[in-house]
Amino acid sequence: MLLARLRRYFSDLLNMLAVAVILMNSAGSYAQPNDAEALALLSTVEQSLANVSYTGIYTYEHTGVIDSIKVSKMVVDGEVTSRMEHLSGREVKPIVHQSSLAACEEGLGQRQSAFDKSNLIAHYQFHQLGKERIAGRQALMLQAEPRDEFRFGYRLAIDEETHMPLLLALVSGNRLVERFQFVEFTPVPSPTLEQAPQASQNDHTLTGSCIDQTVQSPWVMGWLPSGFKLVSVKSDNGTDMYSYSDGLSRVSVFVSALAGGATLEGEARRGATIVYLDKVALGDRLFQVSVVGEVPKVAAQKIATSVVAKQ
Template identity: 30%
Template sequence: MAGNVIGKYLYGRGRGRLAVGLCVLSTCLLPLHLKADSYPSLSCADAPSQAPFTTAHEWLVASVYAGHCFEFQARAVSIDAIGVRTLALSHRVRDGVRQQVVQHLDGPSVSVERRSIAGHLAWFPAGESDSVSAPEAWAEHVAEYYDITLQDETRVAERDAVELRFSPIDSQRYQHTWWIDQATGLLLKHVLSDAQGRVLETFQVTQLRSPTAYSGEVPRPTDEQMLDQPWQATWLPEGFVEQPLEPGQQSGQRVYSDGLAAVSVFVSPASQPALEEGLHRVGVSNAAVLLIDVGDQSWQLVGIGELPVELLQRIVQSVQFE
């Protein structure tokens, strides 16, 4: 979610949304009216030096900068219940826009491209200090809901790496393990596991080619996009925060994240044929579909995310119209 997984963010979220057939706090949340030009952002000039870091927090912050500030080509493999896929990845920045491309190397030729504003991050509230940077606010938020342990001296794809283990402090999220490249801060491997320790997905870079630090300017956006929907989810797992609208995001969509996991909720007029109501499995993601009537209008509610299915269902059932 922080934008620092090599291709995984693009591949996993995009695949989930397409596969489901869509065009992917214990308290009520009010809509966040955030303008695009007020999004949290980072400057590659502020990236920490690549001297060896000693804490999990330092590596987390470095990984955020690396995900935005390195251009590269890579090969990767994704393993989950669907099967094994080999992928070609690329990441570059042009005219202030990040271009992430994933090409499937097995089976039918499939290429997916995602464009996003360079340097602009997911939104999480800063701590007590107003001087905390956006990457640091994200890292601090993650640490509130996961116990993070750091292990060094490991290798992935013939590169020296450090291992970070994220163990949830409650039963409302999955376990994550990251392997971060020591030379660049790029995420080389991600393993997602359930509460019983069963591996749900492994995503691993097998070859990283020509990682080059990006040093160009990142222009600020001029358009103002608002998250202003006539509905909202009134219950979320603790720590999940609504995210600002991104370019290309559907008007009937809200996205919530705890920093590692993300949940997308889609609301649209029910049409024929509607998606089958109930719970569905979409790769490593779960999906919940609910049909409701509000006045004389029927609505289809869909939630998809890497959360235990009972929590995802509860989120969808909590949607209320204004």
């Protein structure tokens, strides 16, 4: 369920990239010359992510498996409606997501304030890689190389016309971890309400804003990779969730009270997303710790074993 939620839609990653772009707009004084050129290009992506309407098909590749997903996103009068339909593999209900553009922008602004403006450049080195043809369109290639072993590298293709990302790949050294790539992409310049995706009885509908609600935090992470800052804290049905990001990568920590039975330990991975399970004691009670995010195993393991209760 957690993996499905984190990977249910390509645009979730694109929205995360929008957060990174906001931060990088004010990081130029820290950047090297090639970094500065890449950041200038990335700065054009922010508005496109929020405002460009489109239809398309993209592939999601991980561990030798390739899934095909049909997507559409329409922005009409400040309301955003997206639809995702799996075209391969096990049949699942299409997902329709409806949200407010104003609420999403407010949420991004809240996230921005949690970061040091030069955080990304301190932990990634950016390069321009020339042009490639993606989905029949000319795209500008960028690369973000991590400066330590606690995060993945990124490769990004930006459409020349719309400045929308057409490819997003996560890499570990020379190894591909996962890749999202459009094979069809059609911008919709001025969508009408009739063109917005409509939910049917067979669709799974999600509604709501992008704003995270914060609560009092009873747990502390004793270790996080350098540059990862707290984005939000949530609590629901005995589970506390903490989300952290360095501006590109994101990781969440779930601490759950156990009504009975043993805790689970171990790990599972799908593409770049790892689920690492551990436990933490508070007095004579055990709590399940679950670390979920787009980070290498070494980072997830160190985070999980560092969780302690506030004194």
